[in-house]
Amino acid sequence: MKKLGKILAVHSYKGGTGKTLLSINLAATFVKRGKKVCLFDLDFRAPSLANLLKVDNASCWMNDYLNGTCEIDRVLIDLSSRIHNGGQLFVAFANPATEAIRDMSAKDRKWEMHALGRILALRESLIGDKGFDYLIFDTSPGLQYSSINAIVSADLVVVATTSDRSDVNGTQRMLHELYELFEKKTDVVLNKVMQDVSSKSGKDVQAKLQDMYRVPILGLIPCFCDVMRAEGGIIFAQDKPEHPFTKILNEMADTIDKTA
Amino acid sequence: MASQEILNKKPLHVLEKIKENLEKLNEKMEVMIELQKHGKQDIQPPLTDTPLDVMTLLSMPDHLRKTAMTLCRLGRATADEIAQQTRRARAVESAYLNQLVLMGYLKKERKGRKAYFYVERENQG
Numbered sequence: 220m221k222k223l224g225k226i227l228a229v230h231s232y233k234g235g236t237g238k239t240l241l242s243i244n245l246a247a248t249f250v251k252r253g254k255k256v257c258l259f260d261l262d263f264r265a266p267s268l269a270n271l272l273k274v275d276n277a278s279c280w281m282n283d284y285l286n287g288t289c290e291i292d293r294v295l296i297d298l299s300s301r302i303h304n305g306g307q308l309f310v311a312f313a314n315p316a317t318e319a320i321r322d323m324s325a326k327d328r329k330w331e332m333h334a335l336g337r338i339l340a341l342r343e344s345l346i347g348d349k350g351f352d353y354l355i356f357d358t359s360p361g362l363q364y365s366s367i368n369a370i371v372s373a374d375l376v377v378v379a380t381t382s383d384r385s386d387v388n389g390t391q392r393m394l395h396e397l398y399e400l401f402e403k404k405t406d407v408v409l410n411k412v413m414q415d416v417s418s419k420s421g422k423d424v425q426a427k428l429q430d431m432y433r434v435p436i437l438g439l440i441p442c443f444c445d446v447m448r449a450e451g452g453i454i455f456a457q458d459k460p461e462h463p464f465t466k467i468l469n470e471m472a473d474t475i476d477k478t479a
Numbered sequence: 480m481a482s483q484e485i486l487n488k489k490p491l492h493v494l495e496k497i498k499e500n501l502e503k504l505n506e507k508m509e510v511m512i513e514l515q516k517h518g519k520q521d522i523q524p525p526l527t528d529t530p531l532d533v534m535t536l537l538s539m540p541d542h543l544r545k546t547a548m549t550l551c552r553l554g555r556a557t558a559d560e561i562a563q564q565t566r567r568a569r570a571v572e573s574a575y576l577n578q579l580v581l582m583g584y585l586k587k588e589r590k591g592r593k594a595y596f597y598v599e600r601e602n603q604g
């Protein structure tokens with residue numbers, strides 16, 4: 220029997236922790252394994268996927284789906300051709316126009332309640348009816364309506380963190396005052412690690428992290444200069460199969476595949 | 480006049496009506512018992528059409544959040560169906576659901592002997 224698809228929400232307390240990098244590359248890693256994946260840009264305050272994936276021909280946006288003015292089939296753009304010898308990759312983009320950002324930030328509680336219903340409905344329409352293996356929500360940092368809607372709808376929350384002190388404190392608070400309250404399975408990814416992750420000091424970082432957050436650690440990503448240099452323009456899982464970052468992504472995908 | 484009409488119908492129907500009213504009364508009693516159990520801080524004046532958004536879910540007491548979240552996921556359900564998901568007793572879920580109705584977050588609809596609870600999201604599915 221085919222395993223039922225799962226929803227991942229990639230979230231963080233602070234911005235710039237690597238959510239989008241992680242979302243795109245995890246999606247690509249699963250597609251490389253022959254999975255049918257849909258990646259969603261749910262960061263309506265600062266949309267980035269349309270720009271990073273160089274798509275400018277979207278006729279319907281995720282904004283329209285949440286507004287109830289179009290159905291999800293019209294929002295999804297097939298980018299399977301970007302990943303060679305893989306499964307299928309679809310992306311739902313957030314509208315990067317300033318007017319759209321302004322419109323989304325002025326929504327009221329009632330609208331947000333409807334939006335939650337629309338996001339919850341994706342499980343049936345995409346996993347149930349269309350046979351998707353993974354839905355990956357790239358969210359806005361912190362306590363934003365759109366992000367919490369995504370978290371509530373997800374099976375697993377992947378929290379991207381760095382060693383920055385304000386990020387650590389904020390992440391700890393979110394673990395206990397957000398994910399835990401919604402009874403969400405949560406994994407942490409530490410990004411921009413300065414130590415060699417395979418050395419003893421790397422293992423120490425992992426142990427310290429585990430002790431601090433008391434949730435499973437999905438992975439440690441070293442501070443790769445070539446990831447920074449790529450300026451978000453390279454899908455490592457596709458373009459650099461031998462890169463250590465791609466290997467780390469594969470290990471994360473293994474863990475998610477096994478547990479999710 | 481209304482009671483005269485009821486008496487003119489078949490006794491079985493009258494009994495059904497009494498049973499239905501007793502069930503309603505029972506649900507109200509369960510709500511009162513639960514309200515007392517969790518102290519007065521949970522009690523809010525009855526509101527109408529208060530949106531059940533995620534920030535509201537976050538600020539709810541834990542026992543109500545569990546019920547409300549399960550209903551959000553199912554869309555529409557009986558206390559029995561909620562209880563199967565939360566692994567709590569049906570009577571407990573019934574009390575929480577009715578409390579959420581009183582607070583204005585949920586709507587309740589009777590279909591025959593079953594009571595369905597749902598989040599009202601008009602215009603959108």
